[in-house]
Amino acid sequence: MALIRDAVNTYYDTRGSYRRTSRSLKRKIGYTQLFRIIDKLGEGCKSPVEVSKELQPRWSGMLGLDTKVVKVRGEERYLLIAVDIVTQDVVDSWLAAQESLVALELFLREVRDEIGYAPKLVVIDLDMTWRGAVESVFPYVPIQLCVVHFERIVDRIIPKLKRTPRQMELKQMVRDVLYAPSENEALWALDRLLRRRGYFRDRKSRQVINSLQENFELLTTHFRIKDSFRSNNAAESVNDKLGMKLWLIRGYKTTRTARNSLRLMVMHYRFNPFSSCRIKEHNGKSPLDLAGVDTSRLDWIVYSQSNPSILRAL
Numbered sequence: 001m002a003l004i005r006d007a008v009n010t011y012y013d014t015r016g017s018y019r020r021t022s023r024s025l026k027r028k029i030g031y032t033q034l035f036r037i038i039d040k041l042g043e044g045c046k047s048p049v050e051v052s053k054e055l056q057p058r059w060s061g062m063l064g065l066d067t068k069v070v071k072v073r074g075e076e077r078y079l080l081i082a083v084d085i086v087t088q089d090v091v092d093s094w095l096a097a098q099e100s101l102v103a104l105e106l107f108l109r110e111v112r113d114e115i116g117y118a119p120k121l122v123v124i125d126l127d128m129t130w131r132g133a134v135e136s137v138f139p140y141v142p143i144q145l146c147v148v149h150f151e152r153i154v155d156r157i158i159p160k161l162k163r164t165p166r167q168m169e170l171k172q173m174v175r176d177v178l179y180a181p182s183e184n185e186a187l188w189a190l191d192r193l194l195r196r197r198g199y200f201r202d203r204k205s206r207q208v209i210n211s212l213q214e215n216f217e218l219l220t221t222h223f224r225i226k227d228s229f230r231s232n233n234a235a236e237s238v239n240d241k242l243g244m245k246l247w248l249i250r251g252y253k254t255t256r257t258a259r260n261s262l263r264l265m266v267m268h269y270r271f272n273p274f275s276s277c278r279i280k281e282h283n284g285k286s287p288l289d290l291a292g293v294d295t296s297r298l299d300w301i302v303y304s305q306s307n308p309s310i311l312r313a314l
Contacts, residue, residue: 004037005301012268042260044310045267048092052115057291060086061120064235065130067099071251072258080107083235089287091117093266095259104133112137121225123232125149144221146232147178157204170205174212183223190216271300
């Protein structure tokens with residue numbers, strides 16, 4: 001068991017591949033054997049629904065939703081992630097064949113009905129499919145569109161290196177709206193921009209202004225919800241952490257191995273203490289710790305398995 005624990009933790013704690021991890025261990029283990037161990041543990045890994053029912057984490061109700069593209073034999077699959085923004089704990093995750101309205105609705109119904117998450121606010125990017133799914137499953141829950149994501153869209157429409165002086169001025173005025181310290185100041189900044197609409201005559205600038213005006217209400221929801229958030233940084237941060245490992249993997253050969261690997265990867269993330277979190281009080285604590293779960297007596301690998309005999313067989 002000690003060798004398995006060392007191998008699995010080393011694989012997930014570092015940016016090493018199966019081959020590199022196998023070479024770094026004091027007790028040698030072949031990289032194909034390491035792959036089989038990860039795959040078997042992932043196959044037996046508990047689902048987020050099981051973890052929720054057993055450990056009963058206490059979440060904030062601030063829910064962030066995001067998607068990560070995963071390659072399986074060169075084809076795109078979609079890792080759906082639901083994250084509690086305050087604790088940064090993964091509430092649920094799915095590997096879906098399509099990022100369709102049906103798939104997102106089924107995912108959110110599991111979050112609502114099986115896991116029992118009751119959101120006070122849902123933060124998403126500007127993806128209309130996510131928005132439709134949230135409005136369908138959580139019809140009375142306020143939606144906040146991520147202001148950071150909106151700013152990235154602006155940067156794609158009017159790239160920094162190609163901006164005219166007027167477009168640079170527009171970008172600053174957009175930021176004045178997105179990051180205003182109060183709702184009244186956001187309204188004032190938007191009104192100031194709209195009164196100068198005729199000054200920004202090019203097609204791309206008009207596209208940015210129209211989008212800002214159209215989405216303004218949902219970009220400023222956070223002002224109307226106590227202790228809420230204007231960005232989806234927590235969900236994106238989780239995806240970035242998983243994405244670094246996925247980049248090294250460079251895709252999976254089968255959907256089954258992808259699902260097994262991702263399931264164990266998410267479990268490791270939930271138990272792994274933060275070491276460089278921008279919120280200093282979070283460092284030394286895992287997402288589950290922050291969600292009120294005492295993980296001090298839990299070996300995450302042992303806990304992860306629905307059937308303990310899997311570990312004995314490895």
